[in-house]
Amino acid sequence: MTMPSAGALQGLKVIDVSRILGGPYCGQILGDHGADVLKVEPPQGDDTRTWGPPFLNGVASYYLGLNRNKRGMRLDLSQEAGRTTLLELLSDADVLLENFKTGTLEKWGIGYETLSERFPRLIHCRVSGFGADGPLGGLPGYDAAIQAMSGIMSVNGDAGAEPLRVGLPVVDMVTGLNAVIGILLALNERARSGKGQFVEAALYDSGLSLLHPHAANWFLNDKTPARTGNAHPNIYPYDSFPTRTSPIYLAVGNDRQFQLLCKVLGEPALAFEPEFQDAGSRSSNRLRLRDRLTALFQQFDGAALTEQLMNEGVPCAPILDVKSALEHPHTAHREMIVSMPNGYKGLGSPIKLGRTPATYRLPPPDTLDD
Template identity: 60%
Template sequence: MKELTPSITASTGATDVTGTPGALSGLKVIDLSRVLGGPFCAQTLADHGAQVIKVEPPQGDETRAWGPPFNDTGLAAYYLGVNRNKQGMVIDLSSTEGREIVLRLLEDADVLIENFKIGTMERWGLGYEEVLRARFPRLIHCRVSGFGADGPLGGAPGYDAVAQAMSGLMSINGSPESGATRIGVPIVDLATGLSATIGVLLALAERNRSGVGQFVDATLYDTAIALLHPHASNWFISGNPPRRSGNAHPNIVPYDKYPTRTCEMFLGIGNNGQFRKFCAYLGKPELATDHRFMDNSDRIANRTVLRELLEAELSHVDGHALCENLIAAGVPAGPVLSIPEVLTHPHTLHRKMAITTATYTGTGIPLKLSRTPGNITSPSPAFGEHTREILEAHGYDANEVQALLDEGVVIAAPTV
């Protein structure tokens, strides 16, 4: 057997275009998760330099087939959007030999991310409290689940839309006419991925002091409830259940979508000064001194009549030009853009939030660090693309790798 080496020789995490290692360079992450929340967390860590090894089951991450659209190699856009900067291998964790490989990977790992059904890791002999904490005391084990392990809903499977429904998010989204409406992106999965990322980084910071890892418990349910601001806070104080108000804000007026002559626009006016500027630009300064609209509480009490007045004025206005003028004056306003408009917008391109390289096309990295910026160095891995390479880097010789392949314990992409 080859001597164990601490890292693999290929790409081990993002390095920026100047060659500066990312902020998490040197961090090793084993990503056993699938679909969205866990992979999004792992991708965020990889974007900033962590070495992330994505371990898939023999059937693969199901999002590989969540299309169309598919790229020219048959991978679904859904999968491609949350697995960049990772290396990929395939292991059958239902086999003893497969679980031994994972334990080998964890010997020098910093973080383990998984989103298996509650109890699966324990059944495999990989539970944190039963096995991993004692065997790998510095390991940070992050579990992403629907509802956590205990409580009335403990162990129940979690799905974004179901979490939106059960957390109350759907009840406050939509209009009185539409009824409860799912938010148009998997907001709970994505936010839980970010919560998991924060949890991992907090545990890493604490490990710097204690030298000991810990278990990070991120759930869709908890995260969704944390997103209920200001509706939950309003209910705690007033006792009044929130009502669906479409695009309007329950606490601020005017804070809503309005039609104009050229486009729909959104006004986000948060104080009286902004309201006065807006009225002046609209050519109706008298609205700001009307006793019905002078203060936000007045505008809330008279929101219906104010909306009717604003709609009448805005119907004759070039919305794009008005938004540009309002933004320049410090009044929050913007046109309602389509996805293609956003992804080709000059500011999107300037901020490098739409990226096209020889190997990657997609969104960019939202966090910009001045000294150690993240970077996109590799596309989402093909099925089993790095299986052989990772095994060899972790002490398996060529004969052992072949035996694992022959036994179906691992799967590797065909060699070119």
């Protein structure tokens, strides 16, 4: 466990009234880097407290993975007393982080326009499904539904198979990251102007932003992108391959890497055959290339081959399950697992700062009382 020290955001006060994933993930990142984050939950608690099993002391792993480095309290914002307390909390706060349905805070008399007049330096960040206006404005949005509607599912899965949800809440998490970026941008601007502003991170926008290179391809060729399984739509060999022992993933991005691959496989001349000698020809002739490479890979042990290829400068990797990835020695070296005395264990911050690294001071709130 990293020992407490001054974080990059020390002195920043955040009131986090968000729930589920995108907002809480944003708050956790701010907390990891030193912000004082107060998580305000409704009387029944954040829904994700019950999203299990597994549980630790009655609290679901889903909640635990998103809410460390926060103090906690319970507040009913639908009641005047709760709103009065929130206003007191905001009197010296820098950031309000929320993901209420559009119009809810306005109905309660604590919407952005009201709060900005009372607290002109406050940065009000809202995580929403579709934003406040437009054809879908104000509608609720969950990760999987946005994956479906933004086109992500349409390009995920095997060719000829049904569209497939990415097995991670990628839209929610990227929306949380975008909320962090927006808050930091607003803080930087406030240092010049002295004024806060409204920051919005919508799941729909974030889902669309993930469509690279599929959107870029469509802008140029007007062809609806199709599912390609594990293969990259633009370059090849960028795909999974079987070996004699275990599958590997190969990520060749240029001619030099392909030449090195062919040398390690014992077929250096393959790199210079006309149908495979450059990126465009390899992509156009990917089916023939896959057959040639698959035959060669059958001679090799997967683990030994990936190690040899990486040492030669060819990007590749063994295909690991979650347990193997978390137990990999490099995971420990990168300090990507956090443990605390109360039994909490979670993923560490991927954001590495030299002088002011992330610290892990508080486990997720195990009570709803401050």
